[in-house]
Amino acid sequence: MPRSIHGGRHELGQNFLTHRPTLGRITMIVRRTSGSILELGAGDGALTRSLAELGRPLTAIDIDEHRVRRLSGRLPSVRVEHADATRHPLDADVVVGNIPFHLTTPILRRMLSTGRWRDAVLLTQWEVARKRAGVGGGTLMTAQSAPWFEFSLEGRVPAWGFSPQPSVDGGLLSITRRGSPLVPIAERRAYEGFVRSMFTARGATLDAVVASAARVSRAQARQALTAAGASDRRLPRDLGPEQWSGLWRWFARSA
CATH class of the missing domain: 3.40.50.150 (Vaccinia Virus protein VP39)
Incomplete structure (x- = not known):
């Protein structure tokens, strides 16, 4: 040994x-x-x-x-x-x-x-x-x-x-x-599931990925990305913490 x-x-x-x-x-x-x-x-x-x-x-x-x-x-x-x-x-x-x-x-x-x-x-x-x-x-x-x-x-x-x-x-x-979480801890499990669906969804562009993961139209996906300040991102790996939390808030409100 x-x-x-x-x-x-x-x-x-x-x-x-x-x-x-x-x-x-x-x-x-x-x-x-x-x-x-x-x-x-x-x-x-x-x-x-x-x-x-x-x-x-x-x-x-x-x-x-x-x-x-x-x-x-x-x-x-x-x-x-x-x-x-x-x-x-x-x-x-x-x-x-x-x-x-x-x-x-x-x-x-x-x-x-x-x-x-x-x-x-x-x-x-x-x-x-x-x-x-x-x-x-x-x-x-x-x-x-x-x-x-x-x-x-x-x-x-x-x-x-x-x-x-x-x-x-x-x-x-x-x-x-973080002293002030970007997403309430009570929503953590649901948020984690949302992120997983984004990373595993198919799509050549981010709006296509969002549409597939969230089961919304491409137009709604683009609206969500704009609201989250992520309209210029290409793939889920390009999103930052604030953009992830912004996307989650948009879909949580729209659910």
């Missing part, structure tokens, strides 16, 4: 962050937030030590019980727990984590649907971070979450900045819960 230079098996899918500029960048972003911190996948504590210096309540979890014991001894001021990042309650104000690349999507989906956290700083695969931040066009997951969360791409991390070295670069993604 392969072992990293940090010791311990790599079977848990952990690529430890060793890139000091990124460790500093994450800490700087977290410093701009407030409240308690939850670190997912603490590993050997390279980031945990920096976060502990912020002097805020900090819980660090890891699925490797041996690392948990070692880190508990090294950082007595930190609450270190043996836990699974895909199941642990997201009960802190800020969530930080070097996410195992193969678990990025399930962890992100869970984070965007549960917990009371306000800010998150996540290290994921570069392409995942780009897509979630809407670089090059939005994705279904981002569009479904955009009325309640803001996504920002904070930087790229070279593959050699991890140990063991993965085959792809990492990307630093920050997520902030």
Whole structure:
């Protein structure tokens, strides 16, 4: 079984962050937030030590019980727990984590649907971070979450900045819960269904997609796009958060 230079098996899918500029960048972003911190996948504590210096309540979890014991001894001021990042309650104000690349999507989906956290700083695969931040066009997951969360791409991390070295670069993604949602939370499930229908509908132009997804005429679709400030967009991936919410409001009122 392969072992990293940090010791311990790599079977848990952990690529430890060793890139000091990124460790500093994450800490700087977290410093701009407030409240308690939850670190997912603490590993050997390279980031945990920096976060502990912020002097805020900090819980660090890891699925490797041996690392948990070692880190508990090294950082007595930190609450270190043996836990699974895909199941642990997201009960802190800020969530930080070097996410195992193969678990990025399930962890992100869970984070965007549960917990009371306000800010998150996540290290994921570069392409995942780009897509979630809407670089090059939005994705279904981002569009479904955009009325309640803001996504920002904070930087790229070279593959050699991890140990063991993965085959792809990492990307630093920050997520902030909106203080004023663009769509009422009570409408979230219906809105998510609307967005899914838009991404799966057929059509070479956006008005054709809207007409197919919402089962309205092309003229009504163009009217909705104009009202949402999206008449110049070509496809669903080109829509921004305000345009998605504007389209939803138009159809919700017309229903």
